[in-house]
Amino acid sequence: MFEKLSKYIGENIKLLVDRPDGTYCFRLHNDRVYYISERILKLATNISRDKLVSVGTCFGKFTKTLKFRLHITALDFLAPYAKFKVWVKPGQEQSFLYGNHVLKSGLGRITENTNQYQGVVVYSMSDVPLGFGVAAKSTQECRRVDPMSIVVFHQADIGEFIRSEDTLT
Amino acid sequence: MGRKLDPTTYVKRGPGRKSRKQKGAETELTKFITEGDSDRFTDENSEWLKPAKRKREADHIDDDDDDDSDSQWEQEEDEEGEGQKKKGKRQLIENDDDDDDDDDDLVDDYGASEDSGEGEKEGESDEEVRQKKLQEVMDQETDDDDEEEEEEEDKDGEKSGDEDMDEEDTVQVNIDEMDTFKLPKAEDIAKEGVMLVDLQTIHQRIKDNVDVLSHFSTKREGGKDRAEYLSLLKKDLSTYYSYNNFLIDKLLEIFPVSELIDFLEANEIQRPVTIRTNTLKTRRRDLAQALINRGVNLDPLGKWSKVGLVIFDSSVPIGATPEYLAGHYMLQGASSFLPVMALSPQEGETILDMSSAPGGKATYIAQLMRNTGVVVANDASADRLKSVVGNIHRLGVTNSVVCNYDGRQFPKVMGGFDRVLLDAPCSGTGVISKDPAVKTSKDESDIQRSAHLQKELILAAIDSVNAESPSGGYLVYCTCSIMVEENEWVVDYALKKRNVKLVPTGLDFGKEGFTRFKERRFHPSLKLSRRFYPHSHNMDGFFVAKLKKFSNTVPTTTVDNGIVTTILVEETEPSGDVKVQSDSFDEEKPFKAGSKNKSKKQKPDGKPVVSQATANGKSAKSIAKKTQKNENPTVPKKAKMDNETEKVDKEINKSNIVKTDKETSKEGSRFQKKGDKQRKSHIQSKKRIGKNKFNKLKKLLKNEFGNEHL
Numbered sequence: 001m002f003e004k005l006s007k008y009i010g011e012n013i014k015l016l017v018d019r020p021d022g023t024y025c026f027r028l029h030n031d032r033v034y035y036i037s038e039r040i041l042k043l044a045t046n047i048s049r050d051k052l053v054s055v056g057t058c059f060g061k062f063t064k065t066l067k068f069r070l071h072i073t074a075l076d077f078l079a080p081y082a083k084f085k086v087w088v089k090p091g092q093e094q095s096f097l098y099g100n101h102v103l104k105s106g107l108g109r110i111t112e113n114t115n116q117y118q119g120v121v122v123y124s125m126s127d128v129p130l131g132f133g134v135a136a137k138s139t140q141e142c143r144r145v146d147p148m149s150i151v152v153f154h155q156a157d158i159g160e161f162i163r164s165e166d167t168l169t
Numbered sequence: 170m171g172r173k174l175d176p177t178t179y180v181k182r183g184p185g186r187k188s189r190k191q192k193g194a195e196t197e198l199t200k201f202i203t204e205g206d207s208d209r210f211t212d213e214n215s216e217w218l219k220p221a222k223r224k225r226e227a228d229h230i231d232d233d234d235d236d237d238s239d240s241q242w243e244q245e246e247d248e249e250g251e252g253q254k255k256k257g258k259r260q261l262i263e264n265d266d267d268d269d270d271d272d273d274d275l276v277d278d279y280g281a282s283e284d285s286g287e288g289e290k291e292g293e294s295d296e297e298v299r300q301k302k303l304q305e306v307m308d309q310e311t312d313d314d315d316e317e318e319e320e321e322e323d324k325d326g327e328k329s330g331d332e333d334m335d336e337e338d339t340v341q342v343n344i345d346e347m348d349t350f351k352l353p354k355a356e357d358i359a360k361e362g363v364m365l366v367d368l369q370t371i372h373q374r375i376k377d378n379v380d381v382l383s384h385f386s387t388k389r390e391g392g393k394d395r396a397e398y399l400s401l402l403k404k405d406l407s408t409y410y411s412y413n414n415f416l417i418d419k420l421l422e423i424f425p426v427s428e429l430i431d432f433l434e435a436n437e438i439q440r441p442v443t444i445r446t447n448t449l450k451t452r453r454r455d456l457a458q459a460l461i462n463r464g465v466n467l468d469p470l471g472k473w474s475k476v477g478l479v480i481f482d483s484s485v486p487i488g489a490t491p492e493y494l495a496g497h498y499m500l501q502g503a504s505s506f507l508p509v510m511a512l513s514p515q516e517g518e519t520i521l522d523m524s525s526a527p528g529g530k531a532t533y534i535a536q537l538m539r540n541t542g543v544v545v546a547n548d549a550s551a552d553r554l555k556s557v558v559g560n561i562h563r564l565g566v567t568n569s570v571v572c573n574y575d576g577r578q579f580p581k582v583m584g585g586f587d588r589v590l591l592d593a594p595c596s597g598t599g600v601i602s603k604d605p606a607v608k609t610s611k612d613e614s615d616i617q618r619s620a621h622l623q624k625e626l627i628l629a630a631i632d633s634v635n636a637e638s639p640s641g642g643y644l645v646y647c648t649c650s651i652m653v654e655e656n657e658w659v660v661d662y663a664l665k666k667r668n669v670k671l672v673p674t675g676l677d678f679g680k681e682g683f684t685r686f687k688e689r690r691f692h693p694s695l696k697l698s699r700r701f702y703p704h705s706h707n708m709d710g711f712f713v714a715k716l717k718k719f720s721n722t723v724p725t726t727t728v729d730n731g732i733v734t735t736i737l738v739e740e741t742e743p744s745g746d747v748k749v750q751s752d753s754f755d756e757e758k759p760f761k762a763g764s765k766n767k768s769k770k771q772k773p774d775g776k777p778v779v780s781q782a783t784a785n786g787k788s789a790k791s792i793a794k795k796t797q798k799n800e801n802p803t804v805p806k807k808a809k810m811d812n813e814t815e816k817v818d819k820e821i822n823k824s825n826i827v828k829t830d831k832e833t834s835k836e837g838s839r840f841q842k843k844g845d846k847q848r849k850s851h852i853q854s855k856k857r858i859g860k861n862k863f864n865k866l867k868k869l870l871k872n873e874f875g876n877e878h879l
Contacts, residue, residue: 128491128492
């Protein structure tokens, strides 16, 4: 799971764990990974396992084949530490929120030196984090390529809060 | 050739139709008027029935300060005259004819220029005249139409005689008319049941009825008492607003008649959409700006809230803007802000929200605490918890724990919270505007069931609060219902059963809670709770009460005694009897578990779970403590209790099963009560020891005695 995280925020993972207001930890519960402070964790142990629905923030879950999928709910934590960011034009914002990939025509800005298949966080022009994805092309290639090609693969967006409420838990 | 018109009979029409239309509807209609027979009605009653328009004209000219209401009255009585001829004939066609006649009359009165109001009704579309001149006339006209359509079958023919009076008399006449608002006879009502009932008629009847009831001494009809008026009113209200009788009765008990109409009207329309800014992610100002840019029309909610915004209209769906998805705000009813504001959670506290779905209040709590401390969001329904989780994540709340317990189990699972919020599941009579099904689906048993559940929940909530918490010890109990059984009664029950007291909610608006209601009397501090109504505060009906727990340890013991006595003594009227008992129990309070040994002999320790106790949702802890108390032989009843506990041992299993079933079967509580009754009688009958036991004891004594002898 940490590898997935590191794809997006790199070494900043440490910042997630050691926060000024106490250590935070990741807890595995029902195949989901939750991120909570230790204090809350202690309190939560009072609750029996089958009754506990969620603790702190759910970061993602392990699929049946034990791959780790990062959920949109982790966005708030990834966003500040994101190393590579992509800004989307207002027109394309809605499209991304519906789950489509980002095309070159919708690309507003992109951080320099983005490698291909690098995890990125997608922002709107007003710096509101919209979700994350994977860069389909490196920055250099993005400049050259035609407007209809995909530059960022969609992985998670905040539209999912409405679209797939059920899967969040 | 080819001309179809006969030139000899050709009527010169003046300017063409188009130019006339341009001039305005008045010119069109003057034509109709002049050709019509406006001085007399055109049907069989025309001999004795004269339109009162002449008088009206005179009045209109005479009285300078003739305000709208007066002229309305005039027209109204005129319409009654017409109403006579329509008596018995309820076909709309005829009504329309009469409309025309009336409108013509009206037009006549106010001059040819003032018919455009009705012109609109006819379907014409001239605007220019309409707007300026006839705004008030139109209102009058709608009233008039209502008047005439309603067809006072109640009013009889004496009205026609009233029409010749001048203006001062018209006011008098109006009072007379009110006087003579006759209750329809039984056959009329039967007729109504058979025929399709005209809602307008009923509406007018309701209005008149309310008017009579508010000035009963002056306006009553001789010989008819208040009850008859009331019963007619109830029937009309249930038909007009589609409520079932039970609910109308209940509402009549709570509200005075005039306020009731406001309440019912307010329930027909939706409350405005309100949102709450998520201060963890944004500020209200910024959010408002962003939403305005998207084309949303909004305003701050009021002085009492710093985070609320009310949405007037919007070109984008409010629940799907990128700001919503980013968690900058949450759609939440205005009344739901109130309990959290009353709770006022402080940073670093542990807070429990016992029934938190869909998560609006829990997230508000977390935002007020700025993600410090812990919020435990609980709900008994796993499906609705999904929305809680979703909202928590969307709004960026990190200090939360979500769990799925029945609220009554809470002190067992986890206790010692600084503050607890209980938004109890209720009958929903305050949110009828959101869910009109409540109008017809609630009845007595529903309310009782809810009240019972709420009582259990509030006791469990109180037990989960840590009274010694340095910054807290508060519980806020709230419901979205206006029923006294679910609100004041439950809080009063809690006051009796636990060491809590009411404190001011901190909400400076809203009506005070009732301290007495029908035959019940509540604790005077109930005044500190607050009630909110849709018609007076423009938010959903709500009740909020803030309690402070001032002692942790003692309540469990008093409660146990309280429960036990309630089992033994009463079943039907807990409030009355508990009062009596609680006095005696106060004395018992100081008794600690002195005589533990004795108790141990007679019962296994720990689990003489009195089924009543489970029915009331007490924790096992408190039950254990109770067993100690049972042995205190202060009150004769104690002896009974001993037996009872013995008997109860056998029922432990049964009661445990009952306990687990508690959450599912609300009916279970009813059966519980019944079973308790039966058990009680059994217990009572066990004042005498059973035969075998007696023999055993005798043998024992003999042996001892024998030993002693030796």
